[in-house]
Amino acid sequence: xxxxxxxxxxxxxxxxxxxxxxxxxxxxxxxxxxxxxxxxxxxxxxxxxxxxxxxxxxxxxxxxxxxxxxxxxxxxxxxxxxxxxxxxxxxxxxxxxxxxxxxxxxxxxxxxxxxxxxxxxxxxxxxxxxxxxxxxxxxxxxxxxxxxxxxxxxxxxxxxxxxxxxxxxxxxxxxxxxxxxxxxxxxxxxxxxxxxxxxxxxxxxxxxxxxxxx
Amino acid sequence: xxxxxxxxxxxxxxxxxxxxxxxxxxxxxxxxxxxxxxxxxxxxxxxxxxxxxxxxxxxxxxxxxxxxxxxxxxxxxxxxxxxxxxxxxxxxxxxxxxxxxxxxxxxxxxxxxxxxxxxxxxxxxxxxxxxxxxxxxxxxxxxxxxxxxxxxxxxxxxxxxxxxxxxxxxxxxxxxxxxxxxxxxxxxxxxxxxxxxxxxxxxxxxxxxxxxxx
DNA sequence: CTCTGTCGTTACCGCAAGTAACATGCTAGT
DNA sequence: ACTAGCATGTTACTTGCGGTAACGACAGAG
Numbered sequence: 001x002x003x004x005x006x007x008x009x010x011x012x013x014x015x016x017x018x019x020x021x022x023x024x025x026x027x028x029x030x031x032x033x034x035x036x037x038x039x040x041x042x043x044x045x046x047x048x049x050x051x052x053x054x055x056x057x058x059x060x061x062x063x064x065x066x067x068x069x070x071x072x073x074x075x076x077x078x079x080x081x082x083x084x085x086x087x088x089x090x091x092x093x094x095x096x097x098x099x100x101x102x103x104x105x106x107x108x109x110x111x112x113x114x115x116x117x118x119x120x121x122x123x124x125x126x127x128x129x130x131x132x133x134x135x136x137x138x139x140x141x142x143x144x145x146x147x148x149x150x151x152x153x154x155x156x157x158x159x160x161x162x163x164x165x166x167x168x169x170x171x172x173x174x175x176x177x178x179x180x181x182x183x184x185x186x187x188x189x190x191x192x193x194x195x196x197x198x199x200x201x202x203x204x205x206x207x208x209x210x211x212x213x214x
Numbered sequence: 215x216x217x218x219x220x221x222x223x224x225x226x227x228x229x230x231x232x233x234x235x236x237x238x239x240x241x242x243x244x245x246x247x248x249x250x251x252x253x254x255x256x257x258x259x260x261x262x263x264x265x266x267x268x269x270x271x272x273x274x275x276x277x278x279x280x281x282x283x284x285x286x287x288x289x290x291x292x293x294x295x296x297x298x299x300x301x302x303x304x305x306x307x308x309x310x311x312x313x314x315x316x317x318x319x320x321x322x323x324x325x326x327x328x329x330x331x332x333x334x335x336x337x338x339x340x341x342x343x344x345x346x347x348x349x350x351x352x353x354x355x356x357x358x359x360x361x362x363x364x365x366x367x368x369x370x371x372x373x374x375x376x377x378x379x380x381x382x383x384x385x386x387x388x389x390x391x392x393x394x395x396x397x398x399x400x401x402x403x404x405x406x407x408x409x410x411x412x413x414x415x416x417x418x419x420x421x422x423x424x425x426x427x428x
Numbered sequence: 429c430t431c432t433g434t435c436g437t438t439a440c441c442g443c444a445a446g447t448a449a450c451a452t453g454c455t456a457g458t
Numbered sequence: 459a460c461t462a463g464c465a466t467g468t469t470a471c472t473t474g475c476g477g478t479a480a481c482g483a484c485a486g487a488g
Contacts, residue, residue, distance in 0.1 A: 016435095036475065047437065052477065087417070136388060152422040159399055163389055163407040164416060170388020174350060175381040185373055193377040200414015202378060203302070208366040227465090250444060261468065266446065 017054055017064075020044050024065055025108075033111040037061075063134075066112055070135050073101050074142060081146050088195060095191045099176050103187065106180055113173070136173060140166035168198065231268055231278075234258050238279055239322075247325040251275075277348075280326055284349050287315050288356060295360050302409060309386055309405045316390050317401065323394075327387070350387060354380035382412065 023044035027035045037058060041048045055061040080093040102109040112135045144165025147153075153160050171194065179190050237258035241249045251272060255262045269275040294307040316323040326349045358379025361367075367374050385408065393404050 013434095037477085038475075046435095048476085049438095049478075050436070053435085058476065087421075137392065140388065140392060147416075150422055151416070152420045159403075160407050160410075162398065163393075163404060164411050166392040167385040167389040167408055167411055170391075171381040171385040174354065174384020174387065175377055177384075178351065178354060178380040179377075184376065189373075190377060193374050194381055196374075197378050197381055198411070198414070199417040200412070202361075202365070203413040206366045207301075208364055230466095251446085252444070260466095262445085263447075263469095264467070267466085272445070 013054075020046075020051065020054060021065055021068065024061060025068075028065070028111045029105070029107050032107055035111075066134060069108055069112055070138060073098070073135075074138065076101065077139065078142070078146075081143070087151075088199070091198060092191050092195050095172055095194055096187065098172055099179070099187050099190065102176050102180060109180075113177075136169055137166075140169040143169055171197070227268075234260075234265065234268060235279060235282065238275060239282075242279070242325050243319070243321050246321055249325075280348065283322055283326055284352060287312070287349075288352065290315065291353065292356070292360075295357070301365075302413065305412060306405050306409050309408055310401065312386055313390050313393070313401050313404065316394060320394055327391075350383055351380075354383040357383055385411070 020040075024035070024040045027040045027043045031039060037048055037051055040061070041051050044051075051061060055064060076097050077094055080097045081090060083090055083093060085093070141162070142165070144162040147164055148158055148161035151157075151161070175190065175194055179185075179187075185193075234254075238249070238254045241254045241257045245253060251262050251265055254275070255265050258265075265275060269278060290311050291308055294311045295304060297304055297307060299307070355376070356379070358376040361378055362372055362375035365371075365375070389404065389408055393399075393401075399407075
């Protein structure tokens with residue numbers, strides 16, 4: 001039959017696609033974010049044009065690869081966010097989930113955050129937009145949605161929630177990035193410090209009167 | 215004399231260097247972060263090898279260019295941070311300064327934040343560190359220092375200040391990036407929303423009881 | 429046996445980073 | 459005045475990567 005044939009082909013194509021993505025994963029994990037298409041193809045045991053037939057261009061492969069990890073991370077985060085617990089506990093669990101993920105696979109994390117994406121094919125004419133850091137954006141939107149659903153923010157809540165979503169995600173990301181590089185403290189301490197920041201401890205703290213030189 | 219000669223040459227070299235940097239600036243402002251060395255050289259009215267003699271490689275030119283803008287932005291931020299005013303006002307002024315800067319020169323801002331840096335020259339062997347987003351790091355450290363100097367955080371204040379410095383900078387960056395792309399509100403509203411977040415409004419807000427579907 | 433479509437290859441193009449080797453002009457020593 | 463040295467600039471090249479065109483084998487339909 002036509003349909004069964006197509007299904008078979010589709011299945012085979014999907015399996016190939018998954019194999020290719022896993023090979024790409026291995027290479028990225030080994031070579032970092034600047035893994036070349038040649039290297040990925042070689043790791044998969046095939047040659048470049050097949051990659052291009054499956055993913056269009058490097059951006060497409062990146063997008064597919066990123067989607068896998070992004071989806072996985074987001075579902076973990078959703079679990080932490082939606083837990084039936086106090087807000088502070090949920091926030092700490094979410095921060096810890098994120099930090100544990102980037103701690104476990106820093107190479108993958110760097111690939112997701114710093115996509116390189118300097119192709120010579122001109123996507124010229126962009127004024128400010130594009131620039132493709134989809135993971136941060138998706139996390140920000142997701143968090144915004146949760147905030148807007150569960151926290152009572154009065155009028156204009158949607159916009160406020162979105163600002164906060166992106167802001168909190170950025171805080172988490174930058175602090176995590178710095179922490180990964182320097183490891184100045186344990187993960188638990190970092191989580192506590194960030195949660196304290198979100199809980200207004202900066203506003204509540206008093207001025208320090210005597211400067212170091214006075 | 216030998217010394218006077220050398221001084222003349224040094225001055226001439228420095229002037230050339232500045233001219234080259236200004237040309238690079240113009241190109242980056244026009245072409246975005248993926249400006250090619252050829253284009254920069256052409257804009258400066260010279261050819262590639264001169265650029266390489268002055269800056270070593272593309273990373274060197276990037277570093278020099280980034281240092282100029284980073285220094286300029288940091289001095290503006292320092293002015294806002296060190297103003298003799300209430301903490302909330304200072305925080306809002308700092309946020310607004312940063313956002314105004316990225317709003318005025320989005321291309322430069324993108325160049326600073328997304329350096330591309332995917333050279334084929336292997337800096338292999340890095341585990342987690344490097345990855346070169348020096349602007350965010352420098353802003354984080356700077357802010358940490360100001361916080362530690364001026365806010366009374368009790369014991370372990372230095373570490374807490376650093377976490378907060380990097381976290382706040384990341385919040386500002388991510389929210390600014392998103393805002394630049396979507397422009398969902400005015401700059402003043404964004405500043406207010408972020409300051410509210412830092413002032414603990416997330417913790418203070420009540421739960422929303424009735425979900426949208428219940 | 430041929431036609432068609434998928435999976436795969438080799439060989440190529442264009443482009444950008446980076447370099448080697450050559451040309452030129454200025455200052456200085458003899 | 460002639461030549462040595464040194465900075466400045468050039469052309470022309472190599473390497474490596476993203477991306478593609480054109481060609482080769484193997485499956486099933488008529």
